[in-house]
Amino acid sequence: MSFLAHNGVSWEESPKYLWPRPNDEDREFWEGARRGELRIQHCTTCGKHQHYPRFLCSHCGADTLEWITASGLATVYSFTVIRQNGVPPFSERLPFVVAVVDLDEEGARMIGAMPTVAPEDTRIGMRVRAAFRPANDESAYVDFAAAD
Amino acid sequence: MLEAQSFRRALDDAGLAKSDIEGLASAGYGGMHEVMLAEYLGLTPRWLESSSVGGSSFEFHTMHAYRAIQNGDVDTVAIVYGNNQLSASGRTLGTGGGGGGRAGMQMPLPMAYEFPSGLTLVGAYATAARRHMHQFGTTPEQLASISVQTREHAARNPSAMYRDPITVDDVLASKLVADPLHKLDCCVISDGGCAIILTTEDRARDLAHRPVYVRGAAGGTTHHSIAAMADMTRTAAAVSGPKAFQEAGISPGDVDMFAMYDSFTYTVLVVLEDLGFAPKGEGGRFVTDNGGNLRLGGALPTNTDGGGLSATHPGMRGLFLICEATRQLRGEAGDSQVEGAEIAVAHGSGGWLSTQGTVVLGTEAA
Numbered sequence: 001m002s003f004l005a006h007n008g009v010s011w012e013e014s015p016k017y018l019w020p021r022p023n024d025e026d027r028e029f030w031e032g033a034r035r036g037e038l039r040i041q042h043c044t045t046c047g048k049h050q051h052y053p054r055f056l057c058s059h060c061g062a063d064t065l066e067w068i069t070a071s072g073l074a075t076v077y078s079f080t081v082i083r084q085n086g087v088p089p090f091s092e093r094l095p096f097v098v099a100v101v102d103l104d105e106e107g108a109r110m111i112g113a114m115p116t117v118a119p120e121d122t123r124i125g126m127r128v129r130a131a132f133r134p135a136n137d138e139s140a141y142v143d144f145a146a147a148d
Numbered sequence: 149m150l151e152a153q154s155f156r157r158a159l160d161d162a163g164l165a166k167s168d169i170e171g172l173a174s175a176g177y178g179g180m181h182e183v184m185l186a187e188y189l190g191l192t193p194r195w196l197e198s199s200s201v202g203g204s205s206f207e208f209h210t211m212h213a214y215r216a217i218q219n220g221d222v223d224t225v226a227i228v229y230g231n232n233q234l235s236a237s238g239r240t241l242g243t244g245g246g247g248g249g250r251a252g253m254q255m256p257l258p259m260a261y262e263f264p265s266g267l268t269l270v271g272a273y274a275t276a277a278r279r280h281m282h283q284f285g286t287t288p289e290q291l292a293s294i295s296v297q298t299r300e301h302a303a304r305n306p307s308a309m310y311r312d313p314i315t316v317d318d319v320l321a322s323k324l325v326a327d328p329l330h331k332l333d334c335c336v337i338s339d340g341g342c343a344i345i346l347t348t349e350d351r352a353r354d355l356a357h358r359p360v361y362v363r364g365a366a367g368g369t370t371h372h373s374i375a376a377m378a379d380m381t382r383t384a385a386a387v388s389g390p391k392a393f394q395e396a397g398i399s400p401g402d403v404d405m406f407a408m409y410d411s412f413t414y415t416v417l418v419v420l421e422d423l424g425f426a427p428k429g430e431g432g433r434f435v436t437d438n439g440g441n442l443r444l445g446g447a448l449p450t451n452t453d454g455g456g457l458s459a460t461h462p463g464m465r466g467l468f469l470i471c472e473a474t475r476q477l478r479g480e481a482g483d484s485q486v487e488g489a490e491i492a493v494a495h496g497s498g499g500w501l502s503t504q505g506t507v508v509l510g511t512e513a514a
Contacts, residue, residue, distance in 0.1 A: 018264050026260075052261050078282070078380060080274035081327040082266055090266040098267045100275055100375050111375035113265040119327070124282045141264040 011115040020139040033140035038070040048107030072130035074101035081119040150230030150341030158343035163356030171195030171225035173209035195222035202498020206466035207505025211365035230341030231462040272374035272500040274326035277414035279380040290432030291413040292319035297442040302454025304483040333413040340462030363514040364396030367505035374500040384504040385422035396508035400424040404489040406450040407469035409497040452484040466496035
């Protein structure tokens with residue numbers, strides 16, 4: 001996939017301070033993303049899903065959670081265009097879109113950058129698909145791109 | 149030290165001595181903040197409170213102090229806040245990086261899932277504002293009007309940071325920080341300090357001023373990070389407001405002035421709806437109707453000191469809201485006085501619209 005590069009700075013560069021620090025609870029998510037899979041939790045008691053990974057279901061409270069690979073498809077609930085951010089590397093990427101999306105799997109909501117979507121093309125309700133941006137050898141971040 | 153200055157002035161205002169203070173509440177950006185402050189002030193309080201829930205912390209402090217005094221746990225409490233953020237850090241926070249990670253910053257849950265997107269604090273509020281615009285047709289002009297009306301009040305306040313009049317066009321022409329929020333949709337970064345003293349009704353009667361009464365208080369939270377805000381058009385104020393109003397025995401129509409945490413224009417708009425001053429979705433119309441309902445002379449004079457948008461916002465603003473509401477109810481608001489004000493509401497919003505605290509104040513006890 002090609003990223004919109006701003007001022008010559010690619011989204012593929014991930015400074016070490018942004019690297020995830022996986023633990024037993026969320027390693028599956030970060031390492032799954034590195035493999036190109038969106039791993040989220042599904043509750044076998046209430047049937048809903050959640051992101052980020054937790055010990056219990058944030059919907060019903062049960063601890064009957066299993067990992068599933070989500071479709072990666074989602075709908076934009078809302079978004080903003082970041083035009084000011086003084087922190088590198090984001091300061092060199094401006095402007096860029098950040099969206100809050102509802103995954104097709106009920107109950108799971110995520111936030112992610114949309115580095116391949118231009119601000120003027122972003123809409124609430126647009127269909128998007130997860131895209132994976134390596135942070136390091138073990139982990140990747142989940143961005144979103146236009147579904148088609 | 150701004151906290152000590154504020155504390156000293158509050159004691160003088162009340163006509164109390166330091167030795168009268170039995171309880172202390174404060175919040176800062178680190179743990180044990182109120183304990184550090186107690187030592188600095190030379191206090192050994194037997195009642196401590198340090199709810200640290202962002203900008204609304206001080207509405208929670210007021211609520212908890214009110215309950216403790218009602219319960220007889222403590223008689224006289226000082227709530228103190230100060231921050232020299234502008235002098236100490238300049239406007240670097242103003243780049244909007246506050247919520248978006250800084251080099252070397254730890255990434256506790258849930259921020260580990262948010263920082264890598266590059267979202268900023270302004271961006272989080274912008275996302276919520278965008279959703280409201282999408283669902284209800286709220287316009288950038290309506291949001292801008294909040295800033296314009298607030299600036300009119302700042303012009304009357306010699307202590308306000310920005311006092312020159314602005315127009316809706318000025319707001320819309322100011323730099324977009326995170327769509328749809330412009331620079332002039334955002335609160336200022338300033339130094340500032342504030343302190344209030346709460347005591348029993350009996351004690352208050354003998355002090356230097358006619359007392360202002362807490363009539364009701366409530367708080368709540370719906371989420372921490374903005375991605376977990378299930379409905380970005382509705383905050384926990386929809387719960388805290390009615391609860392506090394019920395305790396106070398009032399309805400929204402009884403409120404003479406409103407001290408609202410205006411971190412951003414959208415914060416004001418959504419909470420106006422949540423507290424019932426306007427029906428859900430009609431906050432935009434409410435703020436612009438009647439030539440501007442937030443103005444002095446409008447249906448709900450709001451942030452009569454110039455608010456966080458124009459007067460002062462030293463990191464957290466919650467305590468200043470109670471202070472301004474108190475000034476109004478004491479009839480000491482000078483050129484910004486709401487004539488005959490008897491009921492005021494101070495409402496704090498903290499985090500990323502995360503925590504909401506409502507305090508109803510009155511010239512008479514409930």
